[in-house]
Amino acid sequence: MIRLRPVANRSGTIARVSTAGGRTIVRATLLVTAILALGAGVRVLDAHARRAAVTAPTFEVDPMWPKPLPNHWVLGNVIGVGVDARDHVFIVHRTDTADSLTTCCTPAPPVIEFDPEGNVVSAWGGPHDGYVWPGSNHGISIDNKGNVWIGGNGPTDSHILKFTHDGHFLMQIGIPNQAVNSNATDHFGRVAKISFDIPANEAFIADGYGNHRVAVLDMDNGKIKRFWGAYGHVPSDSNLGPYNPDAPLAQQFRNPVHCAEPTTDGLVYVCDRPNDRIQVFRKDGSFVKEKIIAPKTLGDGSVWDIAFSKDKEQKYIFLADGKNEHIYVIDRQSLEILTMFGDGGRQPGQWFAVHSIATDSKGNIFTTETYEGKRLQKFVYRGLHSVAVMNQGVVWPKK
DSSP: OEEEEEEEOTTSSEEEEEEETTEEOOHHHHHHHHHHHHHHHHHHHHHHHHHHTEEEEEEEEOTTOSOOOSTTEEOOOEEEEEEOTTOOEEEEEOGGGSOOOSSSOEEOOSEEEEOTTSOEEEEEOSOBTTBOOOTTEEEEEEOTTSOEEEEEOSTTOOOEEEEOTTSOEEEEESOSSOOOOTTOSSOOSSEEEEEEETTTTEEEEEEOSSSOEEEEEETTTOOEEEEEOGGGOOOOOOOOOSOOTTSOOOSSOOSOEEEEEEOTTSEEEEEEGGGTEEEEEETTSOEEEEEEOSTTOOTTOSOOEEEEOSSTTOOEEEEEETTTTEEEEEETTTOOEEEEEOEESSSTTEESSEEEEEEOTTOOEEEEEOTTOOOEEEEEEEEEEEEOOSBOOOOOOOO
């Protein structure tokens, strides 16, 4: 006797399976299942093939760089990195966050310069007559003349300092100890980073931890020439509350505005860190486009700092994400994430809050870490290669 019984098929509708003598006839079902599985397998293989075709810059961590610091020095939060024309690497750190022990260690001076081999060649900085050292120094950049610019994100840090290459004071830009005001033209609001458009003689300020704007300065006299908020709006200091990934996109920057990086083709890439997005503008402040990165990232946010590849077109963005502990490699024009590397941890090639990023003339990447990371790392450029996976993990040197 043949009996029919209903079963649910893969689409959720009801099918019927014939049984004879109590034995289920399943050949057709197995055939369909096999065909579906084969199709899924082909799709997976095709996806892997497409990943293998992605060409991107590749890197390996150099676990021997830099060399040990002299004088029993240790670092605190390392919250800025810059590279000069000789490929000397500068960092700035917070001496009051260094772990100083009685007989072991002492905090290094705030600014340290390393040569390409990783040797310390100079160190300087800190309070002095003639200028107000930031209560919480933040960001370090070196311009085309070798001058060193430093911001600050402490409660009373509403100014920028400019020094010669070896630490002689040149200029204090902005009035210290001023209240937050994103429309002010005589001071800032806890600056995160300074970047440069050398042909235009302009400095782009990520302003910052108190203010909610990008500001543009004349590099010689320090005068603010223009500024803007998210989407090119007039900036507002209204409290937007915590970031919510399910809410409509915020029409203003949240704090901190963490980088504002100009390119050679007339654009500016802005790190709207806690809003998990890169916003792209023309240099006059007109909005172009945006990219959301890891949109479920709460708290510190995912978009911490940006450096560009050193080819003429600046084809690639290297984006530091200090919350998820990655460096994203992004096609600059499409804003497509090509791959990422790194992981959370204490060993070379890992990070504890990767904060700042810079590249040298050879394409090498340098990163610093805040919070308990407190270090500088180098990632050696290994050329353009096909990358088969989205997340490469720790890029340890190959034997």
